[in-house]
Amino acid sequence: AQSVTQLGSHVSVSEGALVLLRCNYSSSVPPYLFWYVQYPNQGLQLLLKYTTGATLVKGINGFEAEFKKSETSFHLTKPSAHMSDAAEYFCAVSAGTGFQKLVFGTGTRLLVSP
């Protein structure tokens, strides 16, 4: 069965610092991987996704992630944090026959200090 592990329930950075949110996955088939962002009391918004092809994926708001099969990882990065990046971030992997479902990690809350 597919699963996702997000290391660190909270990550704190200063404005302008590098953002690194970690995600490791487990999948018996080539995975489709996703990062979503959630602001308080709102739904989830897609940041970026990896399906096939280029392993470095660029998303919205300056975020990017790299698929590393050898490390079973899909870490999310942003070179310079902004106050507006403070939110909860979820990594997810497609699962089920025909990738019918998404399995989510437990989330990482990003705190950005001035």
Add this chain to the structure above:
Amino acid sequence: DGGITQSPKYLFRKEGQNVTLSCEQNLNHDAMYWYRQDPGQGLRLIYYSQIVNDFQKGDIAEGYSVSREKKESFPLTVTSAQKNPTAFYLCASRQGNTGELFFGEGSRLTVL
């Protein structure tokens, strides 16, 4: 604008009462999903539907029921059998075969 509409955004219920959460989409997506979100536990799948008049249980279906009579609508009923129903509920629909989900704004249910 195309999207997913969930209602109500906030709902209070007394113990022992059933409550139905609405989810409507105008994205013309075939598949729809209900997730439950609790602090520190991420999103857990309750039910999903790949096509009209068909749906499958997710990981935590006990105490919940759904229907899919129309492509646009996928309501979730939280029954009195759900032991801990206070949570944030998210509805989503799926585009194509890549697994990407589009989410509504969520409904927060509080049992008093």
